[in-house]
Amino acid sequence: xxxxxxxxxxxxxxxxxxxxxxxxxxxxxxxxxxxxxxxxxxxxxxxxxxxxxxxxxxxxxxxxxxxxxxxxxxxxxxxxxxxxxxxxxxxxxxxxxxxxxxxxxxxxxxxxxxxxxxxxxxxxxxxxxxxxxxxxxxxxxxxxxxxxxxxxxxxxxxxxxxxxxxxxxxxxxxxxxxxxxxxxxxxxxxxxxxxxxxxxxxxxxxxxxxxxxxxxxxxxxxxxxxxxxxxxxxxxxxxxxxxxx
Numbered sequence: 001x002x003x004x005x006x007x008x009x010x011x012x013x014x015x016x017x018x019x020x021x022x023x024x025x026x027x028x029x030x031x032x033x034x035x036x037x038x039x040x041x042x043x044x045x046x047x048x049x050x051x052x053x054x055x056x057x058x059x060x061x062x063x064x065x066x067x068x069x070x071x072x073x074x075x076x077x078x079x080x081x082x083x084x085x086x087x088x089x090x091x092x093x094x095x096x097x098x099x100x101x102x103x104x105x106x107x108x109x110x111x112x113x114x115x116x117x118x119x120x121x122x123x124x125x126x127x128x129x130x131x132x133x134x135x136x137x138x139x140x141x142x143x144x145x146x147x148x149x150x151x152x153x154x155x156x157x158x159x160x161x162x163x164x165x166x167x168x169x170x171x172x173x174x175x176x177x178x179x180x181x182x183x184x185x186x187x188x189x190x191x192x193x194x195x196x197x198x199x200x201x202x203x204x205x206x207x208x209x210x211x212x213x214x215x216x217x218x219x220x221x222x223x224x225x226x227x228x229x230x231x232x233x234x235x236x237x238x239x240x241x242x243x244x245x
Contacts, residue, residue: 002042003052003164006172007034012180029186030179037179041171041226044219046234048241049171051111051162055080057151058104058135058159060142078147079107081163101141104159108133111162118143118157135159174229178221194222 012030016023042050057078079088088107110133116123129136146155184191219237220227 002038002050002167004162005038005042005050005167005175007038007179008172008176011173011176012183029183033179033183033186034175036182037175040221041175041178041230043239044221044230044234044237045168045171046238046241048238049165049167049233051164051166052081053114054107054161054163056106056159056161057145057147057156058106058142059145059147060101060104077105077107081107102137104135104142106133106135106159106161106163108163109165110135111164111166114160114162116157116159117151119154120152168233170229174226177223178226181223192223 015026015030059077077088079086110130113128113130113135116128116135127138127140129138143157144155145157146153149156151158181191181193185193219230219234221230
């Protein structure tokens with residue numbers, strides 16, 4: 001599901017004043033149109049953008065240098081992501097080096113560190129540095145991790161971060177355009193979304209309109225601006241982000 005997806009509301013109709021009778025209904029319709037637009041563009045862009053909250057309980061390496069090669073003996077890292085705890089490996093590709101107890105690797109892509117909590121205390125931002133998926137402790141070693149205790153007790157610590165790729169430039173504007181058309185369709189107003197008409201013959205002139213199902217199979221919406229943006233960020237109409245097996 002999409003997380004932290006922007007919506008540019010500059011092209012959407014203005015809401016009525018809060019004290020007007022139809023305020024709640026119009027707000028609900030607008031939010032529904034925005035949610036639908038976000039879901040559609042997230043899917044059509046390959047389900048590969050959107051940084052979602054994740055919570056990791058890293059286990060620091062021993063002081064000696066270790067080298068992971070992606071084999072089955074690589075250590076597991078507990079990560080709470082998507083509503084459940086997952087055991088994930090190092091996360092830095094086929095080969096990575098851990099140079100001691102001052103660095104841990106977070107399953108990525110890592111978009112942003114939200115908080116680092118040791119015991120029940122939040123570590124100041126100047127106490128760590130992120131480089132790619134590697135999180136370094138400044139001036140000290142990372143503490144050990146007791147996975148037999150709940151977070152907040154002595155011997156436990158965690159990293160709350162955003163995992164995933166941020167939506168590309170233009171995502172907010174395109175989402176606003178699509179939401180506007182969804183809102184118009186919901187209000188039974190004139191909109192630019194394609195309908196279930198494939199062929200028209202009027203006054204001796206024949207022309208064809210694409211069926212919405214055909215457009216969706218090709219990864220398009222029928223809106224020229226939105227489809228141009230989709231072609232730029234997902235030129236091969238991928239249904240999901242590629243993975244390495």
